[in-house]
Amino acid sequence: MNQTSAPIQIRPKDYKSAIKPIWCxxxxxxxxxxxxxxALAFLELPQENVALISGIGCSSRIAAYTSVxxxxxxxxxxxxxxxxxxxxxxxxxxxxxxxxxxxxSIGGNHFMHACRRNMDMTYIIMDNxxxxxxxGQASPTTAADWGDSKLTPGGSGIRPFQxxxxxxxxxxxxxARGFTGDPNGLARMLVAAIEHPGFSFVQTLSPCxxxxxxxxxxxxxxxxxxxxxxxxxxxAAQRIQADDDMSxxxxxxxxxxxxxxxxxxxxxxxxxxENEFEL
Ligand SMILES: Cc1ncc(C[n+]2csc(CCOP(=O)(O)OP(=O)(O)O)c2C)c(N)n1
Ligand code: SF4
Numbered sequence: 001m002n003q004t005s006a007p008i009q010i011r012p013k014d015y016k017s018a019i020k021p022i023w024c025x026x027x028x029x030x031x032x033x034x035x036x037x038x039a040l041a042f043l044e045l046p047q048e049n050v051a052l053i054s055g056i057g058c059s060s061r062i063a064a065y066t067s068v069x070x071x072x073x074x075x076x077x078x079x080x081x082x083x084x085x086x087x088x089x090x091x092x093x094x095x096x097x098x099x100x101x102x103x104x105s106i107g108g109n110h111f112m113h114a115c116r117r118n119m120d121m122t123y124i125i126m127d128n129x130x131x132x133x134x135x136g137q138a139s140p141t142t143a144a145d146w147g148d149s150k151l152t153p154g155g156s157g158i159r160p161f162q163x164x165x166x167x168x169x170x171x172x173x174x175x176a177r178g179f180t181g182d183p184n185g186l187a188r189m190l191v192a193a194i195e196h197p198g199f200s201f202v203q204t205l206s207p208c209x210x211x212x213x214x215x216x217x218x219x220x221x222x223x224x225x226x227x228x229x230x231x232x233x234x235x236a237a238q239r240i241q242a243d244d245d246m247s248x249x250x251x252x253x254x255x256x257x258x259x260x261x262x263x264x265x266x267x268x269x270x271x272x273x274e275n276e277f278e279l
Pocket of ligand 2: 022023024026027028029058059128132133207208209210211
């Protein structure tokens with residue numbers, strides 16, 4: 001008798017590793033992990049065709065918690081590592097994840113250039129507006145008056161970035177803001193980000209109940225962006241500027257040539273440089 005075997009369906013849990021997360025109870029990062037695994041299962045991407053690169057921080061531990069290829073890298077250097085990987089292995093789906101400190105402070109320069117370079121990858125900033133791993137210092141997305149401590153008496157006194165505004169100014173072609181309180185919405189957003197050709201930026205509001213317990217109220221403050229996604233950068237800039245950094249949705253999406261070294265370009269043989277610089 002002919003046996004027809006049903007196709008093996010890949011499930012979100014298949015993308016999780018055997019390592020149990022050590023995030024604090026209630027940390028938003030659990031929901032980011034779930035959203036990533038749901039998005040990968042929806043897209044039916046084989047584990048061996050995906051890589052998740054991260055920096056350093058509580059959020060950056062995420063690479064170890066998945067079963068796809070991973071690299072838990074160096075603080076602020078996840079995007080640089082990812083760019084190198086994508087240049088060498090263009091067939092891989094490359095995801096990058098880390099904290100607001102990792103991506104916007106020490107890694108801020110890499111972020112700007114990743115936006116304008118537009119290599120095909122998805123970057124998730126798990127934004128808790130604090131340095132969680134190092135016990136609660138102000139980050140570039142922390143309000144100026146938050147965090148009265150010996151290090152920052154009365155708060156840092158420095159105005160925060162709006163990450164979406166920064167991404168737009170730097171030339172990102174896909175800008176979204178998600179929330180861990182809506183993991184299914186976040187998963188759908190990640191599917192759109194992964195499918196977008198080019199650099200997709202997904203700022204994810206991910207509460208840190210340990211150092212910012214007041215963020216547990218985000219579920220009452222976060223709302224969906226009222227407008228449809230725009231491809232007009234001026235309109236996007238106005239909307240992002242007028243927003244309080246708490247509205248979720250795909251804010252901006254446009255088509256820009258994707259940068260892939262070696263694709264459609266001539267590649268210089270390194271030995272040619274040796275001749276040029278010979279004394
Ligand atoms: C080069 C370097 N500088 C500083 C540190 C210390 N450090 C580790 S994690 C971190 C910040 C973590 O904050 P964030 O990136 O926002 O992630 P979270 O822990 O909040 O998820 C810092 C400053 C480091 N590991 N390496
Ligand atoms: S310190 Fe904050 S960011 Fe880090 S695991 Fe705990 S709740 Fe999450």
